[in-house]
Amino acid sequence: LPVAIASYERVLIQQVGAFPEAIEASAQEFIPAQLENNINEVAKFYNKFYHEETILKAEDPDVKNFRLHLSASAAKVIAKGMNLLGIHVPERM
Numbered sequence: 001l002p003v004a005i006a007s008y009e010r011v012l013i014q015q016v017g018a019f020p021e022a023i024e025a026s027a028q029e030f031i032p033a034q035l036e037n038n039i040n041e042v043a044k045f046y047n048k049f050y051h052e053e054t055i056l057k058a059e060d061p062d063v064k065n066f067r068l069h070l071s072a073s074a075a076k077v078i079a080k081g082m083n084l085l086g087i088h089v090p091e092r093m
Contacts, residue, residue: 005066006052012045012074019077021082032085039081046074 015038022038023032055071058064082089 006049008045008048008052012042012049012070015041015045016070016073016077019081022081032079035081035084039078039085042074042077042081044076046071060085 019038019042021064022035026033026035049067053067054069055064058067079089
């Protein structure tokens with residue numbers, strides 16, 4: 001991880017990490033809203049991250065790499081979660 005990461009990056013990491021628990025809780029309790037909430041939080045904090053930070057033009061290669069991996073992780077969580085909810089997600093926008 002880069003030495004300093006923003007608070008919303010930290011929250012985004014936490015929300016991405018909470019995805020498996022959200023799946024399990026939704027399945028066990030038959031409450032898809034828990035999964036929906038997790039996906040919404042990932043999308044919300046990724047949006048903030050995307051608008052506040054440079055990703056491809058980051059000067060430090062480690063920071064750029066971290067942000068690319070974080071972006072890919074958020075995209076996977078959103079796509080997988082939407083798929084589990086039966087919602088088609090386009091490959092590319």
